[in-house]
Amino acid sequence: MAILHIVNKSPYERNNLASCLRLAKAGAGVILIEDGVVAAADGGKFSGMIKDAMKDLKISVLGPDLDARGISRDKVIEGIDVVDYGGFVDLVAEYDCPQSWL
Amino acid sequence: MKFTVQVNEGPYQHQAADTAQQFVRAALEKGHEIYRVFFYHDGVNNGTRLTVPPQDDRHLQKGWTELAEKHGIDLVICIAAAQRRGIMDPDEAKRQGLDADNIAPGFRISGLGQLIEGGIQSDRTIVFGD
Numbered sequence: 001m002a003i004l005h006i007v008n009k010s011p012y013e014r015n016n017l018a019s020c021l022r023l024a025k026a027g028a029g030v031i032l033i034e035d036g037v038v039a040a041a042d043g044g045k046f047s048g049m050i051k052d053a054m055k056d057l058k059i060s061v062l063g064p065d066l067d068a069r070g071i072s073r074d075k076v077i078e079g080i081d082v083v084d085y086g087g088f089v090d091l092v093a094e095y096d097c098p099q100s101w102l
Numbered sequence: 103m104k105f106t107v108q109v110n111e112g113p114y115q116h117q118a119a120d121t122a123q124q125f126v127r128a129a130l131e132k133g134h135e136i137y138r139v140f141f142y143h144d145g146v147n148n149g150t151r152l153t154v155p156p157q158d159d160r161h162l163q164k165g166w167t168e169l170a171e172k173h174g175i176d177l178v179i180c181i182a183a184a185q186r187r188g189i190m191d192p193d194e195a196k197r198q199g200l201d202a203d204n205i206a207p208g209f210r211i212s213g214l215g216q217l218i219e220g221g222i223q224s225d226r227t228i229v230f231g232d
Contacts, residue, residue: 006161033121064124085127086131088128090132098227
């Protein structure tokens with residue numbers, strides 16, 4: 001069963017993302033939303049962790065939440081898929097089960 | 103596909119109530135069905151009709167009510183969470199001996215069983231919270 005992990009907190013604020021990436025199984029998806037999108041910016045403290053995780057996991061980020069935080073698309077780590085709300089819905093439908101890391 | 107959405111956060115608290123509403127709109131646009139939205143914990147505060155945000159701000163409660171009216175979405179407020187936070191429908195206000203109710207149109211108060219039933223009836227259950 002492939003899970004879509006939903007992370008909505010900045011890794012600089014809480015450890016949800018680290019826990020999620022540690023426990024997610026290969027083939028799972030991760031979508032960064034709300035304050036979670038700051039983890040998608042390249043050159044940050046957590047970029048390495050994300051890049052490592054991308055070997056096994058498909059990582060997406062919610063575009064409107066990037067825009068709201070002034071993170072331009074060219075700053076996003078290469079290979080992370082930028083989606084809109086419709087794309088978010090598609091991901092929830094595509095994976096067997098969504099799991100929010102609250 | 104059928105979705106049940108759980109909202110654990112109040113309006114204007116952080117972003118979860120906004121995200122949940124945007125998600126519901128996008129799912130409907132994609133032709134999915136929203137079987138139920140269940141408001142739990144501080145999420146019950148989405149369902150008071152006495153909300154008056156500034157005119158240039160988004161009106162989350164109205165947004166939910168409009169979604170219920172337009173798409174027949176079942177908006178359910180958890181009764182135990184509602185009682186703690188003063189969200190009352192006319193029956194509940196009467197039962198508690200209170201002089202007013204404040205539930206918004208389109209919302210109803212019920213129990214946690216509605217969340218479980220939503221999960222059983224839907225293909226996906228997604229939680230938004232803080």
